[in-house]
Amino acid sequence: MDKNSTEHLQQHFYALKLTKKEQLTKSTFALEFEVPDLLKSNFQFQSGQYVTVKIPTENEMLFQDYSITSAPYESTLSLGIKVKSAKSAAQILVQNFEVGDTLQISEPTGRFTLKSKPNEHRTILGFAAGIGITPILSHLKNILHQEPRTRFFLFFSLKNPLEIIYKETLEQLQKMYGNRFQIFYFFSQEGAENPLFEGRLSEKKLQLIINQILIYEEDDAETTIWDSTDEVLICGPGEMIKTVANACNKFGIPRKNIHFELFDTFDGDIFTSEKKIPLLENIETTIQLSGKNYDFVFKNNQEKILTQLLALGLEVPYSCKSGVCGNCICTLKEGKVELLENEYLTPKEEKEGKILACQSIILSKKINLNFDDV
Numbered sequence: 001m002d003k004n005s006t007e008h009l010q011q012h013f014y015a016l017k018l019t020k021k022e023q024l025t026k027s028t029f030a031l032e033f034e035v036p037d038l039l040k041s042n043f044q045f046q047s048g049q050y051v052t053v054k055i056p057t058e059n060e061m062l063f064q065d066y067s068i069t070s071a072p073y074e075s076t077l078s079l080g081i082k083v084k085s086a087k088s089a090a091q092i093l094v095q096n097f098e099v100g101d102t103l104q105i106s107e108p109t110g111r112f113t114l115k116s117k118p119n120e121h122r123t124i125l126g127f128a129a130g131i132g133i134t135p136i137l138s139h140l141k142n143i144l145h146q147e148p149r150t151r152f153f154l155f156f157s158l159k160n161p162l163e164i165i166y167k168e169t170l171e172q173l174q175k176m177y178g179n180r181f182q183i184f185y186f187f188s189q190e191g192a193e194n195p196l197f198e199g200r201l202s203e204k205k206l207q208l209i210i211n212q213i214l215i216y217e218e219d220d221a222e223t224t225i226w227d228s229t230d231e232v233l234i235c236g237p238g239e240m241i242k243t244v245a246n247a248c249n250k251f252g253i254p255r256k257n258i259h260f261e262l263f264d265t266f267d268g269d270i271f272t273s274e275k276k277i278p279l280l281e282n283i284e285t286t287i288q289l290s291g292k293n294y295d296f297v298f299k300n301n302q303e304k305i306l307t308q309l310l311a312l313g314l315e316v317p318y319s320c321k322s323g324v325c326g327n328c329i330c331t332l333k334e335g336k337v338e339l340l341e342n343e344y345l346t347p348k349e350e351k352e353g354k355i356l357a358c359q360s361i362i363l364s365k366k367i368n369l370n371f372d373d374v
């Protein structure tokens, strides 16, 4: 996830020593950092969270977010990174930093988290594509460790078997947790005995796989595996999240139980909305951003607020554009909006008037937004 630079001004960074650097596949690496006792409380985290790493280059400072792969009960801070190109921040990181070096790392953050329920008997489905396994791995370890009766089914999409990231760790977890943990691989560039596991995951495939493979236990009160699924965790690119999230929702899993983390900007909505928005024109708009006030008139309300502000050239913070990361959070001081998608704001924040500009449509002739008081 890349963020607008102003976002990093609010973060606290600390120097941590790199204690392990391991190549996992051709283009992925695991990094482990030592957290000194003095900083233990700063680096407490929940599964699903990420840190930002400052990566110095000759000309500038790069900020890159990486998901934490260790679980909170483990005493390490481990990250998984993928080198996408020879000039990427990740490439500079693996090339220029060795064990023993220090890096500036932010306190953990992020809301792709799940409440632990050690006394319950849950069924959790995880869907990961490529490096999207990283936050899911932390969840997986934590859930299996903390919840002795919970079952976890992992669906992991990759190009081919050589690209299986964290293969050994996943095999060890399978040995340790037996029937409570099962993995199903999908290889987009490799044939499989069962054609269901070839190519991309579609809604139809997902339905067939879940119905055919997952077995709900006889003493479950529910009647289908979809009914007995408590939570779904998804991480990968936007299109994959959209397919899986909508399919799960269609087959009966409530949206509040479908959690996702986007690893790229996604120009679209994860859940398809059928809401009809009444047309409003000439909307008087006031924005407070980075200490400045802006007044202008929006032509109409048919685009989301963030889209309109970016078109005007305003440097509004954003990352995912899908209501997931929270970077575009602002306070609605006056006016009314429809928040189409929200995977970030808590009910308390919504009550306080917080909205996500990337997913808000204006429903009043006048609007006043403040991006500074969040």
Ligand code: FES
Pocket (backbone or CB within 6 Å): 317, 318, 319, 320, 321, 322, 323, 324, 325, 326, 327, 328, 329, 344, 356, 357, 358, 359
């Ligand atoms: S840009 Fe991510 S929530 Fe709006």
